[in-house]
Structure formats: structure tokens, C-alpha cells
Amino acid sequence: MWARDTLPPVMIAFLVLNTTAVGLRVYVRSLMSKAFSYDDWAMLVAFSGFVVLCITTFISITNGYGAEDFGLNPSYDEIMAVKFFVISTLEYVIIVFIAKVSVALVLYRIAATNKPIRRLLEVSVGCMAVWTLATSTIVGLQCRPLSFAWGEGTGTCMNPKILGNTGFSISAMDIISSFLYASLPVFLLRGVQLSLKMKISVIILLGLGVLSSVATVVRLKCLVDVANLKSAVGPEAMNAYLTTFVYSITELGITIFTASVAALRPLIKMIKWGRTEVSGYGISSNKKSQRSRPHMGPPIRLDNVHSKASTSEEYIIPKEGAAKNTHAMVTCTEV
Template sequence: MGSENRGPALLGIDIAAAALAFIATVLRCFVRIRLVKSFGLDDWLMLGAMVSFALYSASSIIGVTYGTGQHVWDLTKENNSMAKKWWWCCYLTYSCTMLLTKLSIGYFLLRVTVNKIHRMIIYSMMIITVISCMAFFFVSAFQCWPVQYFWDKHTRSGVCINSDIVIGLAYMFSACSIISDFTFALLPAWIVSHLNMKPKTKAALIVLMGLGCFASAAVVIRIPYMKHLGSDDFLWDTTYVAIWSTTEECLAITAGCLATLQPLAKTIGYKMGLASRPSLPGFESGYNSYKMTGEISVRRSFTRRTETFSSMANPLSKQPIEEDATGLKLQPGFSQYSAVCYNTTSSQEELRPGEADVGTVGSRVQKEEDDGILPSLPVIRTKEVRQ
């Protein structure tokens, strides 16, 4: 009997797929919350997809404990009914997982796509996904009436629609999934291929964007097994449908999350000395705010203000401004202050840390004053300010 049990193979796939998708989702949330500091609608949708996939995996695992993957004649009537009941739950959670995953990927692409035609293509794929997933969800949920008759045909009376309808709908759903997967994978790759960037970076992005094709590969492999959805030996014959459905969900979530992990890869590369420091709002290790010390003089036509030069602060944010006795406006930061002088032509000079840099600026201005180019100005002495 051990050789006639496909349940352990399905159990292993369920656990491995859930773990991989969970890790990818956690990394995505970390990047969006801690590094990029921008948790958008696409992230919420992917988080919802992960929750739905966790419910799917739990339902599949419980079904294995009752008999999924075994022949009907090897099971008691009670275990057969319970296994089919959890399979029915897998129908519903599978539909929700794929719907939320595809919508998340679609909204993510809309955030980085500006071409009108490309955006129309993405919207079209999202509409097709919604229609196909909702149709599959409701037909799967109400293919028998009462609903319980799907798994309990021994103690209840009821009726089910023709199994050919469910099989035909499954084929249609698979075709829509393949089209949307290839569109979401190849459209960004085509866009990146026309960008002006380094060949290595371009190749890495194309490979990353093309990971969605692997989910389509799982769908293609599953197609020959879907004819068994109407089998009398249901739990045995549909095991491979369950295996490749689990694989499809895992690959879709993982591919959608990996596309957002570039900031994390750059940060790790910097830590290992393989890349330059990433420009991220939350990146602060080994990087201190600049402080302004020494003497400076400023042209009368300059607008005098300061900005915090810190990776932890957003230069565009409106923060309360303090003004010292000299009239030099200081914008509070996290620990120290820095100054940037702006002229009326939108160019700027940044006062870098260290007396050598300050002295250079002061010497250049002083020379212009000595040559008569600038009138003599009083010297503004500034000091390091701490919160």
C-alpha cells in the first residue's frame, strides 16, 4: 500500500512551497517597510495572497492526513469524505491566491510603467484575471447542490453539474493564467531591453522579470492531468493536479516578490564591498550626517537655508525650522546639521564636513571680495548644533 500512496509527495511539496513563498513575502515586506519605506497597494495584495496560500497549504496538508493521494478503496467512507471536503477548500483558496497574486503583480507594473499602451495591456490582463478567477471560484464552490454533496454523497442527496463543465472551465482558466503570466513576465523584460543601462544590469533585470514564466510552466505541465477532475478515484487521480497547482502558486508569489528585492540586494552588496552605497531612505549603517563647523561667508543674493544631509530624512518633507541669532535657518535632523547654499539660478554649493572644505569655500569668496567682485560681508560663525 505504501507504493500506492502519493500523499507524502504532495505533503512535501506543500511544506516546501509554503516555506519558500513565506520567506519571499517576508523579504518583500522588509524591503518595502524598512528600506524603501513605501508599502503600497501591490504589497497589501501580495500579503493577502500569502495568507490565502497559507490557508491553501493547510487545507492540502490536512487533506493528506485523511487520504488525499490514495485510492478510494483504501479509505473509509468517512476519511474519503473529509479528504474531499478539504480538497473543496483548496479549490476556493487557490482561486483567491492566484487572483490576489496577479493583481499584485499588475499594480506593481503599473507603478513603474508610463507608456499608455503598456498600461492598457496590463489593465486588460488584470481584467481577464479577475473574470477567470471569479468564474472558477463560483463554479468550483457551487458545482454541487447542496454544497456538502460534493464530499458527502453517502448520507446526503443532491445533484452536481456535469464534470465536463468543471474540466472545461479549468482548461479555460489555465489558458488565461498562461497568457497573463507571459504578459506580466515578458512585457517588463521587453521594456528593460530598450533602456539605456549597463548590459549586466539589463540582463539581470530581464531574468528577474522573466521569472513569472516558471509559473506558466507549472500550468502547462498540469494541463494533461486535469481530465481526472471527474474521476471516480478522485483523490488518487488528481494528486498531480494538486502538486502542480501548489507549485504554480508558490512560483507566482515568489516571482512577484523577487521583483521588489533589488534594494536589498544592493544593500547586501554594499555590506560585502561589492557595490557602492545604495541611496535608500532607511540605509544608515556606516553613514553619519554631515556637520557644519568653521567660518563661512555668503553672498547677499543667496538664499540662506540649511537642509539635513541624512539618509534617514526626506529633503522634500516639510519639517519645522529653527532660526538662530545670526539669521541662518536650521532644519532639525536626527543628530547634527549641515548647510547648503542656493543661489537665484538654482545652482547650489554644499558645505562638506571638515575645515579644509570650508576653508576652500571661504578662500574663494574672500578672493572675490579682494578683487572687488563682491562687497565685503560680515563673517557668520556657525557651530555644531545637536538636538
């Protein structure tokens, strides 16, 4: 089962990536900017939840969830495997909401003077809260009692189509919110003068936001398979759930990473971009300034102007003829 083999490396990769990104965010916001605020606390909660989600999923897989010999291998604990995967599913629904809220709070802080966008963000968070409450309730009541989901006692479980439709609902919330939050910076930064490096950073952040939405869209195909299951339990169901979870972890990991990198502007500003060149007339980062004054003659080394064979006037006065007027200009252009 490719999903069972793929899920652990994906979780490890995003744990390492997001631990680094969130750690840098905490460093920048608390020590460099000294502006640690509510959006940073929300991100720490989302990241902590993501770590717990990965741990419970690891426990489920370690105990044999999704294995081909699940139920046949005595080394596997079937009840532990299913129990922790159900817990992971509930955690995912809640953590997605917290991660989206952390992204919304980053934009809310940036839009300090833009009341329409702030109202839009408030409405979006309210809608996601209602949405999350409804979907988490359905997931939590998928079996009555819930312990029946992992084989303890007797009871009944919902039709797989209901769980599939619930997954569609969660995906719809993810897609709408991801594209909304990825597009809002365009309106926030419209008309704002930015340097080239900051424009590049904004483009990267927008691209990552859309990338998380792409992972959610791909997951829709897996949810169709879940909705078409004949039973909510069994090897076929476990494989379908794990396949969905691969894209769920990917989407959540990218969301946390994107929101964390968005706070690293002070570090980005410290990166040296381009190189500085020295010309005969000043300091420039490119050759355009040299071509803008062709009548000034060729550049010379400053130590040559003191030679007896030539004078400095020969190089600073236009050869076409002009009144003697020595003028020096030093410019520094940051790209």
C-alpha cells in the same frame, strides 16, 4: 499514489521559500525604501491565502484524501477529507487571481509614466476578474447542494467534463497572464541603461515568470485526465485531482516568489559584484585598462619611485620621447 506523497513536500518547500521572499519584500519596502504600497498589500493577501490553501490541503491529506485504503481505514475521516479538498479547490481559483493581480500591480507601479502599458494592465486585470468569477461559480456549484460533494445528504454533481473544461479555462488565464506579465518588463526597460547586476536580476525574474507558465502547461495534461473521468468522485478522481494540484501549487508558489523577488532591488544593489584591482596607473576592475596604454612602460610599486637608482619620470613619461609632462589619472569602474 505519487501525487499524494509528492504534494506535502512541495507545499512545505514553497511555504519556506515564499515566507522568506515575502518577509524580505516587506522589510525592503517598509524599512529600506519606505514605499510600502498597494501592490505589497496585494502580495500579503496572496501569500496569506497561499498559507491557508496549504493548511486546508494538509488537513484533507491527513484525513486520507487520495489514500489507497480511503474508505476502508477507520482512522480516516472521509467527510473531512473531501470537504477540505473542495474548499482548497475554491481557494486556489481565488488565490491565483489575487497572485496575478499582485504581479500586475508591481508592473503597474513600474510603468508610472507609460500610459499604454498601464491601460493594458487594467484591461488584463478586468478580464481576469470576470474569468475568476465565472470559474469559481462553476467550482462552487459542482454539486447541488455542495455538501453532496463530500457525501452529506443527497443531490447531483456536474459532469466531470464540465469541471475539466473549467480547469482548462483557469489554465488558459494563467498561461496568457504569465507570458504577458513576463514579457512586459522588456518593453518597460527598453532603452534604460542598467548595470550588469541589474540586467542579470531582470533575466532571472523573466525566467522565473516563464517557469511558472511551464508548470501551468504541464498541468494541462492532468486536466485532460480529469475531463475523461467517468465519475467526479472515487479513488480515480481523487488521484487525478491531486496530480493536478501538485502543478497548481507549484505554479502558484513560483508566481508569489517571482513577484516578491522583484521588489528586492535595494538588497541586490548591496551585493558586491566583481573585484577591484590596483595597477600602476590607477584602480581598475579588469586588465583592459592596462592594455590600452602599452607605451607607458611597465608598472612599478609606488614605494620604488623614491629609490636613488631611479626617478619617477622614467616610469611616467613615454620612452619614445616627449615633452616632460607628469599626469596622474585615477579611475574607478563599476561592473
